[in-house]
Amino acid sequence: MNTIRLRQSDYAKIIDHAKAGLPYESCGLIAGTVDGEIKTVQHVFLLTNIDQSREHFSMNPREQLAAIKEMRTNGWSPLGNFHSHPETPARPSAEDIRLAFDSSASYLILSLAEVEPILRAFHIENGQASAENVECINE
Amino acid sequence: MFLTVAGNQKEYENGITVAKLVELENVETPQYVTVSVNDDFVENGTLETTVLHDGDTVEFLYFMGGGNARSILY
Numbered sequence: 001m002n003t004i005r006l007r008q009s010d011y012a013k014i015i016d017h018a019k020a021g022l023p024y025e026s027c028g029l030i031a032g033t034v035d036g037e038i039k040t041v042q043h044v045f046l047l048t049n050i051d052q053s054r055e056h057f058s059m060n061p062r063e064q065l066a067a068i069k070e071m072r073t074n075g076w077s078p079l080g081n082f083h084s085h086p087e088t089p090a091r092p093s094a095e096d097i098r099l100a101f102d103s104s105a106s107y108l109i110l111s112l113a114e115v116e117p118i119l120r121a122f123h124i125e126n127g128q129a130s131a132e133n134v135e136c137i138n139e
Numbered sequence: 140m141f142l143t144v145a146g147n148q149k150e151y152e153n154g155i156t157v158a159k160l161v162e163l164e165n166v167e168t169p170q171y172v173t174v175s176v177n178d179d180f181v182e183n184g185t186l187e188t189t190v191l192h193d194g195d196t197v198e199f200l201y202f203m204g205g206g207n208a209r210s211i212l213y
Contacts, residue, residue, distance in 0.1 A: 025206070056206025061173050061180065064200050072146050081203055096205035101168050 003133040004030075004079070004106055004121045005040040011136050015117050017046045018084035018110050025049055025057040027083040029067050030108065031076035039079045039106060045070070049083075056095070057083050080106030080121075087113050090120040092129045100124035106132055140193035151191070158186040160197060171202040 010030075018026040027049050032042035045067040049057040059081070071078055083096075090111035092100070100107055103125035111118045121132040140153050144164060151160065157176065161169050174181045175198045181189050191197065 027203070029203075051204070051206070053206065056204065058202065058204035061175075061200050064203065065175055065178070065198055068198065068200070083205060093205060099171075099202065099205050101171055101201050 001130075001132055002037050002039055002106060002121070002123060003135050004108065005038055005135045005137055006030075007041065008136050008138055010041055010044045011119065013044050013046070014082055014108075014110055014119065018086075018112055018117070021049065021084065022086055022112070023054050024052050025054065025084050025086060027057045027059050027081065029059075029064070029081050030079045030106070031067070031071040031074075032079050034077055034079070041079060042076050043071075043074070044082075054086055078105070080108060082108035082110060082119075084110045084112060089113060090118045092122055092124060097124055097127055097129055100129075108134070140191075142191060142194075143196040145198060153193075155191055156187055157181050157189040157191060157197070160191060161186065161199075164199070166199055168201075173200045173202065174198070175200065 017028060028047045029045040030041045032040045047063045048060040050060050051058045088111065090109040092107060092109060107122045107124050109120055119134055121134045122129045123132055141148055141150055157174050166172055174186065176191065176195050
């Protein structure tokens with residue numbers, strides 16, 4: 001099972017982005033290095049949800065393109081993406097699964113439904129989602 | 140001619156279209172892919188008529204989205 005290793009500061013960055021985007025879903029990309037089943041996040045890209053919706057997100061393609069170029073420049077691998085669920089649990093929806101085209105990606109979902117945010121990661125392939133580990137590390 | 144595709148330079152037949160490149164590169168689920176040529180996004184419906192030129196830089200961007208969080212499956 002893959003483990004997503006994330007610095008506390010990057011975890012906080014995702015939460016801040018998601019809270020700033022309320023009441024809508026927020027989204028972004030994660031990039032870094034892969035060592036076996038350990039994916040270490042080196043950078044979090046905060047993208048715009050062009051749907052501006054509480055229940056749907058689409059990443060801004062121009063920001064996505066810029067992020068991919070920056071990953072390439074820095075030698076980072078694309079590790080996956082994240083989005084928030086403002087009012088529902090940190091689990092993939094039917095639409096999340098249907099639109100998960102890259103089985104090598106990790107799909108992170110941040111739920112803001114409870115007082116404390118909950119971040120979970122998933123591997124999605126052939127219409128099935130399975131959990132991955134999320135490990136927050138100090139700087 | 141030479142194109143830079145997803146960061147890699149490769150040689151292709153002169154005058155191929157974006158649609159042909161998508162086919163040659165075995166792009167999966169092309170209906171969910173946005174193509175950029177020299178940082179300009181190719182309009183939907185024009186892949187067949189957009190001709191590539193020597194030195195062009197092409198990127199394939201998979202649509203990234205989701206939604207309807209009320210229909211949780213997992």
